[in-house]
Amino acid sequence: MIRTTTKPKERRGLDSDRCWAAVAARDKASDGQFYYSVATTGVYCRPSCAARLASRKNVAFHKSCKDAEAAGFRPCKRCKPNEPSLAAQYAQKVAEACRLIEAAEEAPTLDELAAEVGVSPYHFHRVFKAITGVTPKAYAVAHRQQRVRTNLKTSNSVTEAIHESGFNSSGRFYASSAAVLGMSPSDFRNGGANADMRFAIGECSLGSILVAVSDKGISAIFLGDDPDDLARTLQDRFPKANLIGGDRAFEVVVAKVIGLIEEPATSFDLPLDVRGTAFQHRVWQALRDIPAGTTATYSEIAKRIGMPKAMRAVAAACAANKLAVAIPCHRVVRNDGALSGYRWGVERKRALIARETKG
DSSP states (O other): OOOOOOOOOOOTTOOHHHHHHHHHTTOGGGBTTBEEEETTTTEEEOTTOOSOOOOGGGEEEESSHHHHHHTTOEEOTTTOTTSOOHHHHHHHHHHHHHHHHHHOSSOOOHHHHHHHHTSOHHHHHHHHHHHHSSOHHHHHHHHHHHHHHHHHHHSSSHHHHHHHTTOSOHHHHHTTHHHHHSSOHHHHHTTSTTOEEEEEEEEETTEEEEEEEOSSSEEEEEEESOHHHHHHHHHHHSTTSEEEEOOHHHHHHHHHHHHHHHOTTSOOOOOBOOOOOHHHHHHHHHHHTSOTTOOEEHHHHHHHTTOTTOHHHHHHHHHHOOBTTTSOGGGEEOTTSOOOOOTTOHHHHHHHHHHHHHO
């Protein structure tokens, strides 16, 4: 029990001024980074606690709940700092719902998912979209799309792959196959055979650039030093596709992409043919939500999609991005603010960030 109002010694490594500013602002982003105690009440709280702001002279900061309790303080009954935060609880519920969707033969309904995680359907739908960036239905669709892509490569037949992926009928799948695969199932299964892929290679201030377009939209934007390497990379991705060199009309598309690199503030309204796993779609959408001129860390992106421990998976999704600049993985940095690996070179990443910051 606290027997005096003397403020205890604060732990080393905490910046008291910054901590106090976070407490005064009730900054939710600081929750979990430190805790503060109030000598006159004998309790400790999260930085975002809605309780009346205490006098600065009575406040001390602690790195953990354990440290605060060792100093003789008890957890606040209002913000419950020794329990998972509300945001963490919601993130856990969303992660649980994602696992349910991925394990189900057929996508669960909104009511079924909400009941499983103990939240009302309306509230669950709003929380799920806020954390993942997509609705539960969109997440289920993206996951099933990835399943069918995988199964088409390993199943004995297209029909078998369709049913293994959760489609009740072949007709139901074929009706949406162009949107799912960007081509017919048999063409996808054969490595893009018979599919037309228009492409062109140009030059920009960051080196060579390849832009490829399918019937769905821009499917690849590659940067590099060697034009031939870029062409080989595209061919490796769709070894049996019908690659067609761009004509004069296609030069307009390439010019728009180059314009996005040279002038980051340029509007970019061309459709994208984004193909990836459900998890990758969540990460890529989070990347597109990062405003130009700003950056986010891998851990911040992981938290935004409701999987705070998936930093390595987020980094892998960034590395798998095939649409340079259009999906701005260059805006993701390490937790210490330093630039990390970039598929098209760290120096290009540095240049892109610098241009956007200046803009």
